[in-house]
Structures are given as C-alpha cells and as structure tokens.
Amino acid sequence: MKSIKFSLLIALLLLAFTSSAIASDVILKGSVQFKCNLLSTYMEKRGYPFLEELRDGFNTFTANLYAAKDAEIIIKNSDDTVLLIEKTDKNGDFSISLPEGSHKIVIRFYDHEIESELSQTDYDNFVADMGHFSSNEVDKWFTKPALTYCTTCNIRHFNKKSL
Numbered sequence: 083m084k085s086i087k088f089s090l091l092i093a094l095l096l097l098a099f100t101s102s103a104i105a106s107d108v109i110l111k112g113s114v115q116f117k118c119n120l121l122s123t124y125m126e127k128r129g130y131p132f133l134e135e136l137r138d139g140f141n142t143f144t145a146n147l148y149a150a151k152d153a154e155i156i157i158k159n160s161d162d163t164v165l166l167i168e169k170t171d172k173n174g175d176f177s178i179s180l181p182e183g184s185h186k187i188v189i190r191f192y193d194h195e196i197e198s199e200l201s202q203t204d205y206d207n208f209v210a211d212m213g214h215f216s217s218n219e220v221d222k223w224f225t226k227p228a229l230t231y232c233t234t235c236n237i238r239h240f241n242k243k244s245l
Contacts, residue, residue: 086120109158110178110200112208114150114189118215124145131173149174150212156188 114132118125122132130148138144155168155176160183170176185200191212200208 107179107181108205108231110176110180110185110187110205110208112176112204112210114155114174114176114191114210114212115143115147116150116191116194116212117147117214119145121146129172145214150191150210153191153210154188155211156190158186160184160186160189162186 111150117136124134125146129151131151133147133149136147149170149172151170151172151174153170153172153174155178157165157167157178157180159165161238165180165185166178168176168178186197187197187200187208187210189195189210189212194212196210196212198204198210
C-alpha cells in the first residue's frame with residue numbers, strides 16, 4: 083500500500099513539474115511569404131501555394147503573393163546562440179514552442195535572409211515577407227521559365243510548354 087501511495091506521489095510531482103515547464107514556454111506562430119510575378123498555375127505546380135493577388139492604389143496588378151514552403155526558421159537567444167532550427171510547412175506556416183525570454187528570429191529562403199528581434203506582440207501571428215522575387219531570380223530555382231514577355235507591349239504571355 084505504501085509503495086502505491088509513493089508511486090502516486092511521484093507521478094503527481096512529475097505531472098506538476100511537466101505542467102509548470104510547459105506553462106513557461108511561449109508558442110510562436112507565423113508564416114513566411116514572398117512576392118513574384120510568375121503565374122500562379124506555374125508556381126502552384128512547383129509547390130508554392132498562391133495566397134493573394136496584390137494591387138496598388140490604382141487597382142493595377144503588382145505581384146502575386148505565395149507561401150514560402152521549406153523556409154528555414156532559426157531561433158537565437160540574446161547572446162546569438164542558436165536555440166533551434168525549424169522549417170515552414172507546405173503552406174509556409176510554422177509553430178514553435180520557445181522558452182520565455184528575448185529571442186531573435188532568422189528566416190532564410192533560398193538566397194534571401196531576414197533577421198528580427200521578437201516582441202511579445204509577434205508571438206501570435208508573425209508574418210515574414212521575404213520580398214519580391216523577379217522572374218530572373220525565380221528561374222534560378224526552376225529549369226524552365228514560365229513566361230515569355232512581349233518587349234513592345236510589356237504584357238506577359240503564358241507558355242504552356244513550361245508547365
């Protein structure tokens with residue numbers, strides 16, 4: 083009987099310790115995105131989900147917004163020591179459990195990198211914009227270009243053979 087009580091006491095202590103350790107962690111949730119002028123059908127076939135068509139104040143097309151799958155997420159502490167390295171999922175999203183304290187986030191997507199200090203307001207919905215990838219830069223990722231350009235009229239033409 084004493085061994086059962088002792089085992090139960092140990093289990094309760096372990097549960098209390100685990101619960102308090104989990105409670106001290108914070109969850110960083112966010113997404114990584116990039117802008118590109120390539121057609122959404124081309125990019126989606128290569129695994130980059132289309133998020134939104136971006137337009138300027140005059141309702142003129144500026145770029146498409148895509149999810150950055152497999153972007154590298156690096157979390158550092160205030161001493162620049164790497165705490166963990168994760169990757170975004172196929173939708174460009176991530177969710178990371180961090181110990182309380184101040185952190186830096188470094189995000190790498192192909193040859194682009196951004197670094198930022200994290201504040202408490204960032205933990206619920208951190209959105210990283212990796213910038214605008216021109217067709218020349220994106221064509222480095224893929225072997226075939228998706229578009230041809232009309233040099234006299236500046237209109238993009240769809241090349242079905244590239245899909």
